[in-house]
Amino acid sequence: xxxxxxxxxxxxxxxxxxxxxxxxxxxxxxxxxxxxxxxxxxxxxxxxxxxxxxxxxxxxxxxxxxxxxxxxxxxxxxxxxxxxxxxxxxxxxxxxxxxxxxxxxxxxxxxxxxxxxxxxxxxxxxxxxxxxxxxxxxxxxxxxxxxxxxxxxxxxxxxxxxxxxxxxxxxxxxxxxxxxxxxxxxxxxxxxxxxxxxxxxxxxxxxxxxxxxxxxxxxxxxxxxxxxxxxxxxxxxxxxxxxxxxxxxxxxxxxxxxxxxxxxxxxxxxxxxxxxxxxxxxxxxxxxxxxxxxxxxxxxxxxxxxxxxxxxxxxxxxxxxxxxxxxxxxxxxxxxxxxxxxxxxxxxxxxxxxxxxxxxxxxxxxxxxxxxxxxxxxxxxxxxxxxxxxxxxxxxxxxxxxxxxxxxxxxxxxxxxxxxxxxxxxxxxxxxxxxxxxxxxxxxxxxxxxxxxxxxxxxxxxxxxxxxxxxxxxxxxxxxxxxxxxxxxxxxxxxxxxxxxxxxxxxxxxxxxxxxxxxxxxxxxxxxxxxxxxxxx
Amino acid sequence: xxxxxxxxxxxxxxxxxxxxxxxxxxxxxxxxxxxxxxxxxxxxxxxxxxxxxxxxxxxxxxxxxxxxxxxxxxxxxxxxxxxxxxxxxxxxxxxxxxxxxxxxxxxxxxxxxxxxxxxxxxxxxxxxxxxxxxxxxxxxxxxxxxxxxxxxxxxxxxxxxxxxxxxxxxxxxxxxxxxxxxxxxxxxxxxxxxxxxxxxxxxxxxxxxxxxxxxxxxxxxxxxxxxxxxxxxxxxxxxxxxxxxxxxxxxxxxxxxxxxxxxxxxxxxxxxxxxxxxxxxxxxxxxxxxxxxxxxxxxxxxxxxxxxxxxxxxxxxxxxx
Numbered sequence: 001x002x003x004x005x006x007x008x009x010x011x012x013x014x015x016x017x018x019x020x021x022x023x024x025x026x027x028x029x030x031x032x033x034x035x036x037x038x039x040x041x042x043x044x045x046x047x048x049x050x051x052x053x054x055x056x057x058x059x060x061x062x063x064x065x066x067x068x069x070x071x072x073x074x075x076x077x078x079x080x081x082x083x084x085x086x087x088x089x090x091x092x093x094x095x096x097x098x099x100x101x102x103x104x105x106x107x108x109x110x111x112x113x114x115x116x117x118x119x120x121x122x123x124x125x126x127x128x129x130x131x132x133x134x135x136x137x138x139x140x141x142x143x144x145x146x147x148x149x150x151x152x153x154x155x156x157x158x159x160x161x162x163x164x165x166x167x168x169x170x171x172x173x174x175x176x177x178x179x180x181x182x183x184x185x186x187x188x189x190x191x192x193x194x195x196x197x198x199x200x201x202x203x204x205x206x207x208x209x210x211x212x213x214x215x216x217x218x219x220x221x222x223x224x225x226x227x228x229x230x231x232x233x234x235x236x237x238x239x240x241x242x243x244x245x246x247x248x249x250x251x252x253x254x255x256x257x258x259x260x261x262x263x264x265x266x267x268x269x270x271x272x273x274x275x276x277x278x279x280x281x282x283x284x285x286x287x288x289x290x291x292x293x294x295x296x297x298x299x300x301x302x303x304x305x306x307x308x309x310x311x312x313x314x315x316x317x318x319x320x321x322x323x324x325x326x327x328x329x330x331x332x333x334x335x336x337x338x339x340x341x342x343x344x345x346x347x348x349x350x351x352x353x354x355x356x357x358x359x360x361x362x363x364x365x366x367x368x369x370x371x372x373x374x375x376x377x378x379x380x381x382x383x384x385x386x387x388x389x390x391x392x393x394x395x396x397x398x399x400x401x402x403x404x405x406x407x408x409x410x411x412x413x414x415x416x417x418x419x420x421x422x423x424x425x426x427x428x429x430x431x432x433x434x435x436x437x438x439x440x441x442x443x444x445x446x447x448x449x450x451x452x453x454x455x456x457x458x459x460x461x462x463x464x465x466x467x468x469x470x471x472x473x474x475x476x477x478x479x480x481x482x483x484x485x486x487x488x489x490x491x492x493x494x495x496x497x498x499x500x501x502x503x504x505x506x507x508x509x510x511x512x513x514x515x516x517x518x519x520x521x522x523x524x525x526x527x528x529x530x531x532x533x534x535x536x537x
Numbered sequence: 538x539x540x541x542x543x544x545x546x547x548x549x550x551x552x553x554x555x556x557x558x559x560x561x562x563x564x565x566x567x568x569x570x571x572x573x574x575x576x577x578x579x580x581x582x583x584x585x586x587x588x589x590x591x592x593x594x595x596x597x598x599x600x601x602x603x604x605x606x607x608x609x610x611x612x613x614x615x616x617x618x619x620x621x622x623x624x625x626x627x628x629x630x631x632x633x634x635x636x637x638x639x640x641x642x643x644x645x646x647x648x649x650x651x652x653x654x655x656x657x658x659x660x661x662x663x664x665x666x667x668x669x670x671x672x673x674x675x676x677x678x679x680x681x682x683x684x685x686x687x688x689x690x691x692x693x694x695x696x697x698x699x700x701x702x703x704x705x706x707x708x709x710x711x712x713x714x715x716x717x718x719x720x721x722x723x724x725x726x727x728x729x730x731x732x733x734x735x736x737x738x739x740x741x742x743x744x745x746x747x748x749x750x751x752x753x754x755x756x757x758x759x760x761x762x763x764x765x766x767x768x769x770x771x772x773x774x775x776x777x778x779x780x781x782x783x784x785x786x787x788x789x790x791x792x793x794x795x796x797x798x799x800x801x802x803x804x805x806x807x808x809x810x811x812x813x814x815x816x817x818x819x820x821x822x823x824x825x826x827x828x829x830x831x832x833x834x835x836x837x838x839x840x841x842x843x844x845x846x847x848x849x850x851x852x853x854x855x856x857x858x
Contacts, residue, residue, distance in 0.1 A: 051803075055807075056803050056807065060802060060803065060806055087812075088806050088807070089806075089810075092806070092807050092808055092812075096807070097803065097804075099800050099803060100800075101800055104798075104800035104804070105800055105803075106804075107720070107741070108720060108721050108745075109579055109721065109745075110719065112819070117805075117808055117810075119819075120817055120818055120819065121808060121810050121812050122809050122812060122813075123812070123815065123816060125817065126817065126819055126820070129817065133819065149580075149581070151578070169808060339759075341759040341763070343571050344569040344571035344572065345571055364763055365762050365763075365766070365768035366768070368762065368768070369765075372764070373759075373760070374760075375756050375760065377753070379789055379793050379796075380753055380760065381756075381760035381761075381764075381789070382789050383757065383786065383788070383789055393761075393764055393765075394764035397764060397765035397766055397768060398765040398768060398769070425788070425789065425792050439764065440763075443764065443765060
């Protein structure tokens with residue numbers, strides 16, 4: 001048992017509120033120094049598994065004082081320590097955990113305080129605390145962030161600070177639970193590069209962005225319905241590409257082609273070369289070209305005297321326009337400026353025309369007659385008791401006469417008829433997102449602004465969202481979608497605008513924009529790279 | 538008669554609604570949720586307050602609270618004025634003073650609204666040392682609440698104003714701690730004062746969470762206005778729609794924050810939080826000469842207030858001999 005960093009034996013976990021087993025793992029071992037990717041659809045048991053390894057289950061959930069045999073059976077050993085019998089603070093010096101949302105993990109005001117939080121809890125002497133802080137800062141390369149306030153950092157910077165905070169506990173096992181969900185591609189690369197520096201430590205990473213993570217890992221565990229359904233070396237993912245895809249996991253497109261042509265390599269260049277030899281072609285994604293423009297905006301936003309945003313943007317009827325760029329590029333500010341919900345301390349100069357009507361001086365409610373907005377945290381928009389009331393909110397407030405028919409149609413279109421009488425906040429993630437979208441669109445608004453709707457979602461949810469938007473676009477709805485997901489953009493959007501430091505850097509079809517987008521922090525997806533290489537052959 | 542009754546009812550409701558709408562209008566219209574974030578978030582600075590040990594700042598709060606509670610109203614008013622002016626020394630002091638002033642005004646209006654109509658006549662007679670109460674307005678009988686005749690006198694307004702300045706001085710003193718001390722500074726100070734770690738941690742997380750709560754409320758309220766809340770009503774009803782949007786935002790914001798709280802708990806406990814009853818600190822708290830001088834002044838002021846109150850000078854409740 002001592003040869004393994006992690007050993008799981010006959011583990012069964014049920015949540016007190018759940019009907020069945022959330023996790024069943026008969027036998028799992030992870031060697032010291034191994035880097036393992038755990039993937040699968042949302043709700044497949046990935047986070048439950050890692051929470052059983054770091055001791056959050058059973059010590060924090062469902063309870064610490066007495067482990068309930070009805071909900072938790074079996075044992076996990078981490079470097080020989082039985083997790084259920086080892087106090088959490090002891091485990092925290094063996095297993096470090098980095099979670100998805102950096103905002104909710106950060107507890108302190110400045111960077112040094114955050115990194116020192118763990119060692120201070122261990123009652124170490126000030127000299128030792130400082131030594132650990134300095135070492136963690138050195139390893140994670142965040143010296144430039146020292147002295148900064150945590151609330152002013154970007155998502156990517158926050159995650160690296162949290163990685164340093166975890167590192168300061170000197171754990172031998174690292175758990176990264178969807179650490180890149182809320183950060184931009186540059187932040188993702190920086191965080192994954194950090195994994196290289198942890199070589200020698202055991203790393204378990206839960207991640208939806210399989211394409212980005214695969215080059216860094218030794219082994220891949222696929223989970224579904226609380227069970228491990230596949231456990232293979234990362235090099236074997238090509239052979240199992242179909243199986244992974246069938247479980248709703250994002251498999252890079254070139255893996256699928258590699259499998260098709262019997263190539264064992266995951267290198268894009270080799271796959272392209274082999275495909276060229278075989279004269280294989282990759283079909284272009286069809287893009288809609290709108291016949292008329294429904295929205296024109298010239299937006300200037302200032303924080304004091306400094307200009308945060310200065311862009312001119314147009315949106316066509318039935319068009320899906322993606323807005324991409326680094327964190328802090330001005331994407332969300334752009335949506336808020338269009339909608340008239342800018343932060344109070346910012347000053348906006350907005351010229352806005354929707355459907356031929358000047359809205360630059362109009363208030364939020366007036367703009368809302370023509371344009372709607374779904375924020376990133378769409379749960380905050382769900383204020384009604386039932387799904388039907390939520391979707392009916394806007395048409396009722398605006399006094400639309402035939403709102404009942406419209407609501408029923410929308411519920412059906414978004415596959416929410418069966419949930420019409422349920423509490424929207426009690427639904428699944430995908431259903432809640434559809435309720436928020438339905439509620440936004442219900443009062444005949446034809447332009448929707450969506451702020452990071454793909455963030456934190458698994459591949460199947462992102463695909464479902466893309467299909468919903470495409471369906472609605474065909475019916476004449478237009479969308480501006482802020483996202484970091486280049487693959488989503490390539491597969492579902494008609495046009496991309498890339499912002500850089502508050503200015504419009506690139507604007508065009510994904511095929512045109514992805515040619516030069518990398519220098520603005522938007523690396524193209526390999527799907528596009530395949531298309532580009534093979535369309536030139 | 539019917540016309541008078543209608544007039545009486547309309548004005549009665551108007552007074553009640555204005556009483557609620559004015560503080561809400563100040564809070565949402567003038568301060569705004571962004572302003573609330575600004576006045577509840579620590580920012581680094583280098584003036585007097587920032588140099589004080591957090592324990593000293595907690596003592597400032599305790600002394601201000603005690604002095605306001607035991608002394609005559611104008612002591613509270615004077616403390617309010619002094620504390621408000623001292624906001625000018627903070628980072629972005631002018632802006633913070635403006636926000637603090639608005640917060641003070643809304644507190645005063647809300648206190649008067651909630652105290653004045655419900656203060657018993659006997660209390661006013663004793664507190665204001667008068668036998669005559671000057672009536673301003675009497676609400677119809679259906680406004681009576683828990684046996685109190687819903688009526689307003691000049692003395693009740695004055696008495697409520699006197700009470701309100703006690704609240705405002707305490708609020709301003711508490712905000713100084715929040716505005717000039719990092720959450721970990723508060724944690725260390727409370728630990729030094731013997732407050733149990735889970736309690737201090739809850740406070741620190743609350744301090745850290747307050748800006749997020751306001752951001753979330755703003756997002757939720759905006760989503761309601763975007764979807765047409767109040768879009769068909771005249772603009773003078775806007776404060777009511779703000780209140781309605783605020784109330785509707787409570788549940789989704791609560792659910793959202795609770796989902797985040799789970800992460801916060803995991804983040805803390807997987808970094809050995811509560812491993813021991815106490816924690817060590819990278820930079821132990823130290824007292825400077827400035828702290829000693831400040832603490833000496835505070836103790837002197839408190840002793841003076843206690844002595845004065847004990848000997849019948851400037852008591853908070855003058856009618857108790």
